[in-house]
Amino acid sequence: xxxxxxxxxxxxxxxxxxxxxxxxxxxxxxxxxxxxxxxxxxxxxxxxxxxxxxxxxxxxxxxxxxxxxxxxxxxxxxxxxxxxxxxxxxxxxxxxxxxxxxxxxxxxxxxxxxxxxxxxxxxxxxxxxxxxxxxxxxxxxxxxxxxxxxxxxxxxxxxxxxxxxxxxxxxxxxxxxxxxxxxxxxxxxxxxxxxxxxxxxxxxxxxxxxxxxxxxxxxxxxxxxxxxxxxxxxxxxxxxxxxxxxxxxxxxxxxxxxxxxxxxxxxxxxxxxxxxxxxxxxxxxxxxxxxxxxxxxxxxxxxxxxxxxxxxxxxxxxxxxxxxxxxxxxxxxxxxxxxxxxxxxxxxxxxxxxxxxxxxxxxxxxxxxxxxxxxxxxxxxxxxxxxxxxxxxxxxxxxxxxxxxxxxxxxxxxxxxxxxxxxxxxxxxxxxxxxxxxxxxxxxxxxxxxxxxxxxxxxxxxxxxxxxxxxxxxxxxxxxxxxxxxxxxxxxxxxxxxxxxxxxxxxxxxxxxxxxxxxxxxxxxxxxxxxxxxxxxxxxxxxxxxxxxxxxxxxxxxxxxxxxxxxxxxxxxxxxxxxxxxxxxxxxxxxxxxxxxxxxxxxxxxxxxxx
Numbered sequence: 001x002x003x004x005x006x007x008x009x010x011x012x013x014x015x016x017x018x019x020x021x022x023x024x025x026x027x028x029x030x031x032x033x034x035x036x037x038x039x040x041x042x043x044x045x046x047x048x049x050x051x052x053x054x055x056x057x058x059x060x061x062x063x064x065x066x067x068x069x070x071x072x073x074x075x076x077x078x079x080x081x082x083x084x085x086x087x088x089x090x091x092x093x094x095x096x097x098x099x100x101x102x103x104x105x106x107x108x109x110x111x112x113x114x115x116x117x118x119x120x121x122x123x124x125x126x127x128x129x130x131x132x133x134x135x136x137x138x139x140x141x142x143x144x145x146x147x148x149x150x151x152x153x154x155x156x157x158x159x160x161x162x163x164x165x166x167x168x169x170x171x172x173x174x175x176x177x178x179x180x181x182x183x184x185x186x187x188x189x190x191x192x193x194x195x196x197x198x199x200x201x202x203x204x205x206x207x208x209x210x211x212x213x214x215x216x217x218x219x220x221x222x223x224x225x226x227x228x229x230x231x232x233x234x235x236x237x238x239x240x241x242x243x244x245x246x247x248x249x250x251x252x253x254x255x256x257x258x259x260x261x262x263x264x265x266x267x268x269x270x271x272x273x274x275x276x277x278x279x280x281x282x283x284x285x286x287x288x289x290x291x292x293x294x295x296x297x298x299x300x301x302x303x304x305x306x307x308x309x310x311x312x313x314x315x316x317x318x319x320x321x322x323x324x325x326x327x328x329x330x331x332x333x334x335x336x337x338x339x340x341x342x343x344x345x346x347x348x349x350x351x352x353x354x355x356x357x358x359x360x361x362x363x364x365x366x367x368x369x370x371x372x373x374x375x376x377x378x379x380x381x382x383x384x385x386x387x388x389x390x391x392x393x394x395x396x397x398x399x400x401x402x403x404x405x406x407x408x409x410x411x412x413x414x415x416x417x418x419x420x421x422x423x424x425x426x427x428x429x430x431x432x433x434x435x436x437x438x439x440x441x442x443x444x445x446x447x448x449x450x451x452x453x454x455x456x457x458x459x460x461x462x463x464x465x466x467x468x469x470x471x472x473x474x475x476x477x478x479x480x481x482x483x484x485x486x487x488x489x490x491x492x493x494x495x496x497x498x499x500x501x502x503x504x505x506x507x508x509x510x511x512x513x514x515x516x517x518x519x520x521x522x523x524x525x526x527x528x529x530x531x532x533x534x535x536x537x538x539x540x541x542x543x544x545x546x547x548x549x550x551x552x553x554x555x556x557x558x559x560x561x562x563x564x565x566x567x568x569x570x571x572x573x574x575x576x577x578x579x580x581x582x583x584x585x586x587x588x589x590x591x592x593x594x595x596x597x598x599x600x601x602x603x604x605x606x607x608x609x610x611x
Contacts, residue, residue, distance in 0.1 A: 035159040038103070040305070040339040040365065040407040041453055042526045043161060044516045046102035048090065048458040049415060050110060050142050051127040053477050054502075056088025063115060063141035073115035073125030073141065076481045079471040080124035082115075085478065087138065087147040091154055093477075096502050100461055100509060101516020104161035106307055108415070110148060112139045114172035114243075119184070128415070128474070129165065130309060131172035131276065134245040135293045145300075152301050161304035163339065164297060168290045168318065169310040170276040174243050175252055177232035177259070185275070186232065186259040188267040194231035194258065214282035217317060222283050228252040232259065246289065254286050255279055261313070269313055281318040291322060295329040302333055307409075311342030311366070312357060319361040339453075341365040341409050345416065349373040349387070351394030354408075358399040368408040368452055370394070375412060378539070378561050379443045380423040385542035385561055389535040392451070392544075402451070402529060410452035412443050412460070418473045419457065419466040420444075421491055435563070437463075437491050438603040441511050442559060445605045448515035449557045450544065451530040461509040462501040463491030477501050518582050518607065524548040524555040533571050534558070543570050543598070554610040555582070560600035567599045576610035583607040 055061070061084040062072035075081035087110065097105060109129025116123050117131060129139065138145050152162045180186040197211055198204040207227040214222075228234050234252040236243075244250050256278045261271025272278045279286055297303060306326065311319070323340055330338035342363045344354050351370045357363050374391035377383035395405035412420035424431070424439045431439070440463075447454045459475055465488050466473035475485045475497045486498040492507045504510070519525045528546040533556065535542050543558040554576045560566050574594045579586045584606030591597045598606060 035103075035156065035161055035304075036335060036337065038161075039337055039527065042520065043104040043339075043453055044102050044448070044520060045104045045106050045163070045409060045453060045455040046097050046100065046458065047106040047108070047411075047414070047455055048097075049085070049108040049128060049474060050087060050090055051083055051085040051108075051129075052474050053085045053458060054089030054093045055084040055478055056086050056090070056092045057143065058084060060086055060140060060143060063139065065115060065140075069125075070116050070123055073127065075125075077483070079474070079482050079484060080127075082125050082127040082141050083476055083480070083482075085476070086141065087143040087151050089478070091147075091151045093502060094151070094154055094158065094160075096504075098158055098160060099504060099513065100456070101513045101520070102160070102456065103516075103520060104163060104304065105155060106163040106455065107151075107165060109165045109167060109309070110138050110142050111135050111167075112137050112245075113141075114174070115141075117173050124471075126172070130167060132167060133172045133174070133243050135249075136245050136296075149301055152303060156302070161339075163305040163307055164303050165307045165309060166294055167309045168279065168281060168294075168322070169313045170273050170278050171244055171249060173272075173275045173277060174236060174240050175234045175255060175257065175277045176237055177234055177257070179232050180259075186272070188259040188262060188271045189231035190258070190266060191270070196225065196230045199227070199229050200231075200233075214280070217282055217284060219284045222285065225253060225283075228255070228257050230257070232257055246293070248285065248289055253280075254283060263313075269315055273310060273313060278313075281314045287318055287321050290318075291325045294322075294326060298326065298329045298333055298335070298338075302335065304335060304337075305339030305341070307367075308340065308342040308363070310345075311361070311363060312344045316357075316361040319363055323362055323364065339365070339407070341367055341407075343367050345369065347373065347417075349377070349391055351391065351397055355394065355397035355399070358404055362399070365404060365407045365409065367455075368410045371408070371410040371450075371452060372412060372417075375443050375446050376420065376423045376427075378542070379439050379446070380420065381427040382539055382561075384537045385535045385540060385559075386537055388446075388542050389532050392530065392532060395451070406451050406453075406527065408452045409455045410447055410450070411455040411457065412447055413466075413473070414457050415474055416469060418469040419460060419464055421460070421463065421465045422467070422473070425465065433491070435603065437507065440491060441508060442561065442603050442605060444508065444512055445515060446559060448512065448519050449525055449546075449605075449607060451546070454516075454519070456512060459501065461512050462503075462506050463493055463508055464497065464501075465489075465491060514583070522548070522555060522582070522609070523550060524553060524609075528555070534568065538562075540564075541566055541568055541570075541598075541600070545572060547573075556586075556596060556598075556608045556610070557605065558598045558600060558608075559605045560603060563602045565599070565601050567597065569595045570598050572596045572610070578611040579608040580611060581606065582609050 065072040069075040076083045111132045112134035113126030113131045211224040234257045256270045261267040398404040480497040524546040533543040539562040586608035
């Protein structure tokens with residue numbers, strides 16, 4: 001539930017009528033002279049994990065390593081190991097991505113990873129990119145820095161942007177603790193019980209004399225932090241003393257060294273994320289180091305934005321320094337609209353929690369988990385359409401209100417949660433294939449027409465149906481050899497993931513391509529203010545109007561989340577007297593000033609533009 005008490009002060013402005021230009025009073029802006037001129041909300045993002053997309057160079061499948069899968073990380077038959085996808089493969093299929101209507105590619109982390117880690121018998125590989133050892137180079141399984149430059153240049157030549165997935169919270173699991181068994185969880189030890197100025201506990205001998213705590217974030221204070229043995233005794237295993245690049249990352253003093261996070265109290269920011277080495281991002285040396293690392297990727301490659309992994313597990317002061325530094329580097333590189341959005345993972349419809357990170361952390365945007373939950377609840381679980389209304393009602397809570405809300409990347413599912421099609425099948429287990437397909441298409445219609453920056457998870461356009469989250473939701477686009485992927489028929493086709501999935505005839509692909517074209521050719525659907533028009537206490541009608549910020553022209557979008565047809569009068573602007581259909585069937589004339597009759601088939605939608 002949304003924390004309405006936190007939003008109460010915003011009620012007066014939440015749904016004020018939009019300020020509209022008189023028709024013809026302000027000409028629509030000329031098309032952007034360059035992709036650089038597009039605002040974040042102008043994009044349609046395609047999110048892809050390179051390892052699971054296309055294998056453009058089989059010679060790099062093992063990352064240049066020799067041995068079995070526990071050395072190389074390569075096993076295309078196992079869902080938790082490298083499968084062979086790479087940057088050359090992504091470049092090979094860039095025209096496919098553009099044909100879908102995507103204008104920006106969010107590339108999963110490509111930095112050099114620890115190939116394999118995990119307890120004996122439960123090992124898996126760093127195919128996903130989140131176990132970084134070298135922040136300065138592309139993982140050899142994916143190719144080279146030159147391959148990434150070629151991808152970025154090719155995207156830019158097509159007018160497309162490239163966003164990198166980055167991590168500042170942690171590195172790969174290299175540091176071990178002498179008090180813990182190898183490859184076993186290490187319980188979190190709090191600051192109260194294990195202060196930074198005592199060795200091994202509050203009653204232990206004094207260490208780090210004069211250190212005033214991480215709240216005093218000055219180089220002088222952190223220079224007094226020299227002994228990392230406050231909670232555990234960290235060490236670098238033999239052979240891994242210089243595993244990380246840049247070299248300063250190998251010093252345990254730059255990590256919290258407090259054991260595994262439970263994601264509940266202070267350990268959410270100070271604990272190791274599932275054993276991964278948790279960086280002490282309060283330390284000015286770490287802040288400067290990360291600014292240097294990621295600033296250089298902007299300088300050298302001219303990328304267009306950063307998606308920040310695990311952003312909520314980093315202290316706000318880090319982001320308050322990091323974000324302005326990145327924006328400054330980008331502007332100096334000629335990138336005026338660099339898009340930065342953080343991951344604040346939550347399974348709840350908690351707008352206040354997301355919004356806090358735009359106000360406290362000063363993150364420009366966050367992934368819109370509240371949108372994902374509201375659409376999944378209403379389309380995939382049969383919740384009343386009022387849930388969508390209440391979610392959008394919270395938009396003023398974000399820093400800069402609705403202007404920020406329009407830049408939030410919205411999505412239906414992802415590599416961590418699972419796919420939207422899975423939510424539909426779970427929510428309606430008795431539904432026919434036709435109903436499941438219609439609900440999946442309806443969810444994508446909401447994604448591509450409502451406020452925010454629509455983000456398509458690779459494979460959704462081909463009807464991929466995950467069997468779970470994490471590894472089970474990371475299927476191959478090229479012909480897969482993973483049995484647990486291949487035994488499920490895809491939506492909208494008779495195919496499975498056993499054969500390549502780069503066709504353009506799937507009905508989901510066609511719908512996304514159509515709606516992406518409509519969206520990107522109408523300012524109302526990208527930069528336009530959104531006003532709720534109709535919602536209810538059961539499945540059925542949900543409608544909004546979006547207004548072109550330059551001409552004031554209204555676009556009405558109406559959805560039917562129920563399995564029965566409906567007809568209703570919907571509120572529109574008094575000046576919107578005639579309409580044409582951008583999708584579906586729209587009444588040509590308003591029923592009366594301020595009212596338009598809409599008729600919707602079950603699980604269908606319409607897009608009507610006022611003339």
